[in-house]
Amino acid sequence: MAAHSRAAASPRSPIAAADGPVRQSSVRAHNLALVLRHVAESPKPPSRAAVSSATGLTRATVSALVDDLVAGTLLAEVAPAPRTGAGRPAVGLILNPAGPAALGLEINVDYLAGCVVDLTGTVRHRLVAYADQRPTGAPGALTALAGLAGRLRELAAGDGLGLAGAAVAVPGLVAADGLVRVAPNLGWQDVPAAALLGATPALAGLPLTVDNEANLAALGELRAGGGARSFVHVSGEIGIGAGIVLDGALYRGAHGWSGEIGHLPVYPDGPPCRCGGRGCLEQYAGQEAILRAAGAPTLDALDPAEPGARTALTAAGSALGIALAAVVNLLDVDTVVLGGSYAPLLPMLREAIEGELRRRVLTADLAPVTLRPATLGADAAMRGAADSVIRAVHADPAAWLARR
Template identity: 60%
Template structure:
């Protein structure tokens, strides 16, 4: 019987290591270009990475063929020699689609590899009385619209992520979204086969977590420890520690909206009493400012039926009223900021973050909210006297969750380009 040919010891391992080395080098080159202040040349990349010029040239050719990089006109040189051709992230290759479903709106953002927003859509709709299947069908319409826009702009959808205001498992199951009235909704099963996703599946995560990730990558270097507060009808938080999103043991951290600030206070839709969102949520603020019927705040309570959504224009009117120093608006914002400061101070005492980022509807209201939140922090945080805490508006504004979702897709391509290169370009 003929024996099979012997395989040299270490041959299989060497092959694996060679493939891993190429994957590493592809990512190294791509990250170097993504982080550069100006388009680097092949020679510049070789000098910066320590790779040979031949290796860099081969990697760059692969990345260009995969529509991840593009060549740009060389920058003029003052010295002798021909100017080198620059390299930049391709604006016509893969793109990430970020979606958000919230209590009173839907949003979609399409972002290219360089982080440029290529398409944005927002739909105002009250989703509280809408069954999950119907709500996700509306999200599907946004996917179809974004896919058509991607085709028009010669972009390839690299993936899609959906932000949801609730407790989301690693498999995309929404265990609980109290303000939507959702419980155990399998979002990937209901939406993951949508033809507009191109067979690439659907990622699902908590909206505050995705917004915090977006803020992390938009913020200047050194912004590694912060709590992102997403103020909408409900209130969520994304916690970033040492540059990493803190998810908790089961991935459900950040439900600051259901931290009680008045233990025997108003009933909440979650089943508790005195939750933060009953005092600092969007509808609570607008009701106290006299910009919506006071009964509208009851939409989030356990003992009241859902009401019509608060239009986005109401927040604009609140900003205008606060700018005019109208007493009702000022009182509403101080009361909300006080409750928010109480909850945030507890988080800071526990986690020792140095920055509070006000997102969602809190971003345009930060001018009025931040002073009172800061005062509560100084009053309640033990270390505030020696280590002041910064309170600032979100850099990404109201699009933070959808942008964070789209950015999570784009970063996957940038971090693992070899996976993308193994796919068809269109």
């Protein structure tokens, strides 16, 4: 949906992409990323010799690069396991949990959230503030988010963690410069979120990106691992968004705004939607639509044994199944991941969703669609936001070293 996310560097960049002479600094940056990535992806701590063998770099080059990465707090050395054979056991290398951390933030209609994630992917701190963000408008919501970010930054500092950057997940269409073009459920239009947040004391001086929450949730799910390399991640909140991952890469579309599944018309003559259309999926399967139909105050209060709740959940599942069937027919993905409020509701939605998928997906008999809850649940967007910062460090460790 959104256009902006710091792209992970290719293993071959920047060298292979260069048409002219490559500067020594570019070679060093490439090799630093190569070494760091190998350590990050190794199932057990590799030695310097193992890194040299795997990357094709000389032992002397690897040793110099590792020294720089250790000095820059990106890597740490671990004591070798005892050996029974001849020779000195090799010192292993790991990502440094005390190195640069990431700040992942999320604005949603009825809550603000944030987390601090260290270089190993471990969540060190997590805060959630529940409140309707619509009455205060964009200025109020962004001010409150900056306050939450400030508290998280203090917690990170208390752990001795420096922040490599911050990323913000927003339920709307986001341009490359962090301008939120439209967020219908928040009532935002043309809000310069990145510029406004970057000017606050809590986020001043930090590299900052703003992206769509469904896109970031999908990236978080991809990193968390569920086995699928192609899937649609559907975030169910008051609004409904989808992040599309094809062959291990996020699909953004021509303008970066793909995935607006919440505004697919499932019943074209249905009720009006905030987007200006009628019968959109959000009007039947959005959080407020489900609660309104069930006559329940909160999702936690839904009791599937109660007829009103059962009817509401069946209707929501059917609408969601109709929309998902269209997506599956178009993209030929075989996995649908339900996140946000849909993750805990899946046992109550599954029968209706799968019924529509069986009826409407052309290839249902040949390749059944797997429907599962998100690995990261409701935290997927802010975790994905933090992960985008960590991936940027992995892709360009030289940039972090230059900041120290």
